[in-house]
Amino acid sequence: MDNQSSPNGTKRDFLKYALSGGILAWLAAIFYPILAYLNPPKVTGAQVTSVKVGKIGDFENDSGTIFRFGNQPGILIKTKDGEFKAFSATCTHLDCTVQYRQDMGLIWCACHNGRYDLSGRNIAGPPPRPLEAYNVIIKNDEILVTKS
Amino acid sequence: MNRLYQWFDERVSLSAFIEFIKHKEVPKHRHSVWYYFGGVTLFLFIVQVFSGILLLFYYRPGADTAFESIKFLMTKVQFGWLIRSIHSWSANLMILAAFIHMFSVYLTKAYRKPREITWITGMLLFFMALAFGFSGYLLPWNELAFFATKVGTDIAGSVPLIGKPLLVLLRGGDNVTGATLSRFFGFHVALFPAIFTVLLGIHLFLVQIQGMSTPLNPKEDKKYDSMPFFPNFVLRDLLLWLIVLNILAVLAVFFPWELGVKADLFASAPAGISPEWYFLFMFQVLKMLPSHVWFIEGEVLGIVLFGIAGALWTVVPFLDKKSSRGQQSRFFTYVGIFAIIFIIVFTIVGWLAS
Numbered sequence: 001m002d003n004q005s006s007p008n009g010t011k012r013d014f015l016k017y018a019l020s021g022g023i024l025a026w027l028a029a030i031f032y033p034i035l036a037y038l039n040p041p042k043v044t045g046a047q048v049t050s051v052k053v054g055k056i057g058d059f060e061n062d063s064g065t066i067f068r069f070g071n072q073p074g075i076l077i078k079t080k081d082g083e084f085k086a087f088s089a090t091c092t093h094l095d096c097t098v099q100y101r102q103d104m105g106l107i108w109c110a111c112h113n114g115r116y117d118l119s120g121r122n123i124a125g126p127p128p129r130p131l132e133a134y135n136v137i138i139k140n141d142e143i144l145v146t147k148s
Numbered sequence: 149m150n151r152l153y154q155w156f157d158e159r160v161s162l163s164a165f166i167e168f169i170k171h172k173e174v175p176k177h178r179h180s181v182w183y184y185f186g187g188v189t190l191f192l193f194i195v196q197v198f199s200g201i202l203l204l205f206y207y208r209p210g211a212d213t214a215f216e217s218i219k220f221l222m223t224k225v226q227f228g229w230l231i232r233s234i235h236s237w238s239a240n241l242m243i244l245a246a247f248i249h250m251f252s253v254y255l256t257k258a259y260r261k262p263r264e265i266t267w268i269t270g271m272l273l274f275f276m277a278l279a280f281g282f283s284g285y286l287l288p289w290n291e292l293a294f295f296a297t298k299v300g301t302d303i304a305g306s307v308p309l310i311g312k313p314l315l316v317l318l319r320g321g322d323n324v325t326g327a328t329l330s331r332f333f334g335f336h337v338a339l340f341p342a343i344f345t346v347l348l349g350i351h352l353f354l355v356q357i358q359g360m361s362t363p364l365n366p367k368e369d370k371k372y373d374s375m376p377f378f379p380n381f382v383l384r385d386l387l388l389w390l391i392v393l394n395i396l397a398v399l400a401v402f403f404p405w406e407l408g409v410k411a412d413l414f415a416s417a418p419a420g421i422s423p424e425w426y427f428l429f430m431f432q433v434l435k436m437l438p439s440h441v442w443f444i445e446g447e448v449l450g451i452v453l454f455g456i457a458g459a460l461w462t463v464v465p466f467l468d469k470k471s472s473r474g475q476q477s478r479f480f481t482y483v484g485i486f487a488i489i490f491i492i493v494f495t496i497v498g499w500l501a502s
Contacts, residue, residue, distance in 0.1 A: 039313075040320045040327060066414055071323060073414045089416070093447060094434075095302040096295050099416030110417040111299055112435040126446055128439045 050146040053086075056138065064100020064107070067145070073097050074134060074145060075107065079118060086145040087120045088132035098131070107131065172377035175362045182252035183360060183381075184388050189249050191389045192242035193348070195396065196280075199235040200337065207287065209333040211326030214289035215410040222407060233400035239281055241396060243426050246274050254464070254484045258361035261472040264465035266358065269351040271462040276344045281424060283336040289329060294411035296423050297332070298324050303434075306448050307455070325413070364471055422502035429491045430454055432498030461487075 048070030059065060059078045066089055067074050075089040077100050087107070089097050096111035106123075107116040114125035121130045137144040156162050174183065206225055208217040221228035250270065253259060259267035282300055286293045301324065305315030320327030362372055375381055409418075423431050430450075437446035460467065470477035 038317055040316065043321070066416055068414050071325075071413075075416075091417075093439075094299040096298060096417040096421075097415065110419045110421050111295060112431075122439060126435065126437055126439050128445045128447070 048147075050144055053143045053145055055141050056143060057141070059084075059143075062102055062105075066097065066099075069134070069145065069147070075100065075131075076136070076143070076145065077107070077118060080105075084136040084138070084143060085118060085120075086134040086136050087116075088134070090131075091127060092122065092129040092131065093125070093127040169378050170376075172356075172359070173374035174360055174377050174381040175372040175374045177363060177372050179252075179256055179363050182249075182256065184385065185245055185249035185252060186355070187385045188388060188392055189242055189245040190348075190352075191392060192238050192245055192396075193344075195238040195393075196235065196242060197341075199231055199238060202231045203235055204337065209287070209329055211289060211329055211411075214287060214329060215407075218288045218407055229404055230400060233404045234396060236405040237399045237403075238396055239284065240424070240426075241392070241399075243277055243281060246277055247426070250274055251484065251488055253361075255481060256361065256363050257468065257471040257477065257480070259465040260361075260364070260468065261465070263354070263358060263361055266351060266354040267465050268462060269347050269354070273344065273347050273351060275458075276340060276347065278426065280336065280340055280344070281426065283332040283340065285424065286329060286332045287336060288407060289411050290408035291411050291415070291418060292408055292421060294324060294413070295417045295421055297328060299423075300427075301328070303447070303451055306445075306451055308448070308452070323413075364474065364476060420502050422498065425495060425499070428498040429494035432494045432501065435498075435501075 051067065051069050051074075053065070053067045053076050059076070061078055061082050062080045064075055064077045067076055069088070073089040075087055075098060077085045077087075079085065089099075091098050091109040091111065091114055093109065093112055093114050096109050098107050098109045098114075098116070100106075101108040104115070105118070107118070107120070108114070109125070109127070112126050114127040115123050116127065116131055117123050119130075120133050122128065135146045135148060137146060153162065174180070203221070206217055206221045206228065208214065218232065222232060223229075253267065253270065282296075286297045301315055301318045304318055305311045307314060316322065318328070318331065319325070320331045422428060433454075434447060434450045437450050439446050441449050464480065465472070468477050468480045471480065
């Protein structure tokens, strides 16, 4: 009954909503595929949880080596005492790859002078978090790095 | 010749254009010299377009081909080293000219009413120029470029809310890989030039219809002397372009741009790594910020502050109401001088540190 009192108003409202809804749907139909297209598909590689890095004899005391852990760089450090430690080599500040500095006895990032001690703790410079630590397992002279 | 002119005139009204050029005047005063820097920036952009097209004939994007193709270009192709060197040097000079142009417009308050849109399009062009620099830097796929892109896109990734999707959008994945290179190539040679050309068209159109701004001079409402745009100003402009071209040639020949070492996704960032000079002041500030300020990560704080500063700088015509009314606005002059000193000081500190 109310509809009859202002038929033009409701008709106009209906047209307004239908039209603006239609335009929105039309815009979404254009932009959604574009945005979805720009979002790259997840490449489902096998999830790497452990990697063989080499033999004990390959590494000198007081040295650091970058190795591949899946598609990420890791760093294996052999301390002065011959102890092995492994971390993610991706600096927690802005994603650069860190390195071992013999002169400092530290893990160092060249990009913004970030420093980590040999437990991976961020001790100076801008890094906000410690490096992710990996487990080092030595089996028959072979060094295996694993991620829990 | 005359008939040809008439043929065109009847169809596209050449005479109106010629009338416009005839009456166009450029004011003469002690700050007139700054008028030339917009033109120099434009000239260097034109050089970029031409040298960029030439590079495209040999460049092959892709993690396995990009570095090799540039190496081939620089060692085997006749004058390949020169074209690349010109493209790199011209990019740097263009950004320098754009800096000078921007600060001279700022300090003479030429952004004031009615030139707000010219200023905003100019700022967008400036940001685009930096984006051109950043995306082009990766294309040779060398070590420095690889880490610069890691850092730069990681910074984009720490923008609150939209950071993560933005990072994936830029990198074409979670990491900087060949996919990133493909995207940056697309940005650098297709998307950015398209946007840049539209913005540049608006910017130049506004400069033409509004004419040159004159310095704010509230005390004496004097009329400045002027010179005809054509041929007087145009000839001066062309002479300066010739000088810039010579400087560019000398730099490109005597200081050829290095290619560096190919990017290795599994190598440490090399010591002494630093970005291009125009990002150096931001780089240095990020380096000096502690890991946490109060409860915010230092890096996020720095990025947010730079973002806010850039946004305020872009909308300065709307903040500086005094100069739009024709009054001096000393506060904004001090802000501009502070910005210049800040940039110069941190650039030098960053340069000395690396």
